Amino acid sequence: MRCADRGGRFRPPLFRDRGFSLAELLAVLAICLVLGGGASVALVSSFAGAPSxxxxxxxxxxxxxxxxxxxxxxxxxxxxxxxxxxxxxxxxxxxxxxxxxxxxxxxxxxxxxxxxxxxxxxxxxxxxxxxxxxxxxxxxxxxxxxxxxxxxxxxxxxxxxxxxxxxxxxx
Incomplete structure (x- = not known):
């Protein structure tokens, strides 16, 4: 077990030696952008006033x-x-x-x-x-x-x- 007594950083067991890959980060970012874009279009169209x-x-x-x-x-x-x-x-x-x-x-x-x-x-x-x-x-x-x-x-x-x-x- 790595711990502070051997000079290493202490990490909780859940986050030990784990990270996100670039593909996972990009997928989450794309999903957030799509959802945010849809919400913004809905809000803008509802507050835009009278139609042309x-x-x-x-x-x-x-x-x-x-x-x-x-x-x-x-x-x-x-x-x-x-x-x-x-x-x-x-x-x-x-x-x-x-x-x-x-x-x-x-x-x-x-x-x-x-x-x-x-x-x-x-x-x-x-x-x-x-x-x-x-x-x-x-x-x-x-x-x-x-x-x-x-x-x-x-x-x-x-x-x-x-x-x-x-x-x-x-x-």
Missing amino acids: DETAVREGKYAAQWLQRVFHKALLSGRSFVFRLSPSVPQKRLKIQWADGSEEIYDGKGRVWFTNRSAVMAFCTYSPKWNTISPAFTIEAGSSPDRRRPLKYIVVTPFCRVSYRDDPPRD
């Missing part, structure tokens, strides 16, 4: 495509649904409530905000028998709940045609 207009326009297009798929799914399955969106409060989600009580939600995750263009709250009801929605509606897509200038419009006709445009329909 391009991001909101792209996300609004995805929402319009989702809505068109919902109409197609309802037609194929023969199920009706109700769609409701507030005219005064911007929301980051679009929600469909099927007749059986289940829901389907499109979440813009804060990258796009939706507001009903109509001044009146309406429950838009889809009829699978006639493939129509009543009343027709227009959704304003914007980049922030504070900035009330819409970037694009999602227009839904009574015959379930969804278009994504720069200007609203004429009344």
